[in-house]
Amino acid sequence: MTEGDRSIAGRGPRDSLARRTPCGVIRGATVLLAVAGLFGLLAGTASADAGPPLAKKDRAARAKSTRHGPPPAPGSHPATLVNLYNFWTKEWLAVDVAAGPPHDTVDRFLRDHFTNKPAAMEPRLVAMVVAAATNFHSDVVDVVSGFRHPKYNLMLRKKGHQVARDSEHSHGKAIDFFVPNVAAQDLHAWAKAQKLGGVGLYPESGFVHMDVGPIRYWSGE
């Protein structure tokens, strides 16, 4: 099964990338394994110490200060961040690997760029792309497609793109992404091993599709 548009240069400079199109959904194997607590599985991070409560005058002084509070306590570690980049909106989202971002922030970040409408996104998707970045020692993930509004999906179909009528993207259950400087084939192999759900490889475009539907694998384009 293929995706309609093959014009994406997966690992080129972001602003020079050609049009990206979302991928279709292929029904295949029906084994479903839930992956729970992904953010909790990513070890090795800690939040900065907030420190003791401040007196009122100290809080007032801090509010006027351009400094950002006291340094972290000795032995503490700064938050480990993975920065997600949305190809369509050109927006960034810094994700604290240990905590994960608020749901509404994720929903907004992964909104449909065509209608500008968000949807309730499956939280394991962001956890997965963050885990991918961590696995490949990257602090950046490029998101090609998150939520796809039914109107946008229909438009793509009318334009002749091979997009599934009932795409997992239209249910907030799929994400297309790549990790800069990581071969899409390598990312695809890693994604399959997670057994989250569907995993598609788009080698010419250079991205991978993951969803939380039934486990099934395919290679497009």
Ligand SMILES: [Zn+2]
């Ligand atoms: Zn997709």
